[in-house]
Amino acid sequence: MSVSDRIIVPLDVATEADAIALIEKLPQVSFWKVGLELFVSRGSEILRILKNREKRIFLDLKFHDIPNTVAGATRAAATYGVDLITIHAVAGREALKRAVAASDEGAKAGGCAPPKLIAITLLTSLNSRDLAFDLKVPIELPEYALQMALLAQETGLHGAVCSPHEVSQLRQVCGDNFILICPGVRPKWSVIGDQRRTMTPGEAIKAGADYLVIGRPITTASNPLDAWEKICDELSSIN
Numbered sequence: 001m002s003v004s005d006r007i008i009v010p011l012d013v014a015t016e017a018d019a020i021a022l023i024e025k026l027p028q029v030s031f032w033k034v035g036l037e038l039f040v041s042r043g044s045e046i047l048r049i050l051k052n053r054e055k056r057i058f059l060d061l062k063f064h065d066i067p068n069t070v071a072g073a074t075r076a077a078a079t080y081g082v083d084l085i086t087i088h089a090v091a092g093r094e095a096l097k098r099a100v101a102a103s104d105e106g107a108k109a110g111g112c113a114p115p116k117l118i119a120i121t122l123l124t125s126l127n128s129r130d131l132a133f134d135l136k137v138p139i140e141l142p143e144y145a146l147q148m149a150l151l152a153q154e155t156g157l158h159g160a161v162c163s164p165h166e167v168s169q170l171r172q173v174c175g176d177n178f179i180l181i182c183p184g185v186r187p188k189w190s191v192i193g194d195q196r197r198t199m200t201p202g203e204a205i206k207a208g209a210d211y212l213v214i215g216r217p218i219t220t221a222s223n224p225l226d227a228w229e230k231i232c233d234e235l236s237s238i239n
């Protein structure tokens with residue numbers, strides 16, 4: 001896989017027109033993420049647009065509900081023929097297991113390949129303080145992220161989203177076949193914003209990430225294509 005195929009760019013915009021404008025500004029991007037903002041505002045049409053352009057799709061709706069509802073949502077999402085779907089690990093063992101079965105059913109109904117199911121371990125916008133004081137989770141953050149990834153692996157999911165800070169430990173414990181995706185990635189020249197557990201693209205790949213999700217450093221740059229190429233150059237130089 002080339003370095004550029006390892007960067008997933010989120011379409012964090014509210015309209016199809018804005019999404020298409022971004023896709024056209026960045027023709028080299030092969031993997032796009034459709035998240036809550038665009039899917040809630042515009043529905044599944046954007047998936048068709050991306051498929052027509054032969055792009056890979058990360059449908060990031062972060063399901064977190066009771067098992068029956070997670071299964072239903074996963075079954076429906078799997079009919080679209082997307083590549084990746086996210087579910088919060090904290091939805092629990094039963095919801096994760098039911099999602100795995102439902103994904104195959106949905107893909108069959110849609111006549112497409114099943115997506116890879118990816119667990120959210122702990123959002124990269126949270127730090128140890130948030131985990132301990134607000135969420136009242138009494139274990140260390142890296143251990144918590146690892147336990148969530150292991151729960152996902154045990155229940156048959158294909159990978160996890162984690163911050164670059166946890167990725168090397170998750171890679172070591174979960175093995176090479178478990179897909180690890182890191183948001184919270186910030187080149188040295190970019191603004192950190194609401195992310196908390198960040199690293200540069202090169203550091204995150206060296207630590208063991210398969211894919212990086214990089215949004216605003218590219219999408220809000222005055223020249224998104226330049227920003228994208230700068231990141232690809234940085235990644236090529238570490239290979």
Ligand SMILES: O=C(O)c1cc(=O)[nH]c(=O)n1[C@@H]1O[C@H](COP(=O)(O)O)[C@@H](O)[C@H]1O
Nearest residue numbers: 010060122123124161183184213214215216
């Ligand atoms: O699932 C995700 O993609 C995700 C998980 C997470 O823990 N943190 C996180 O930032 N994300 C997503 O990754 C993207 C990061 O965007 P930027 O912060 O603009 O680079 C956003 O679309 C988030 O929804």
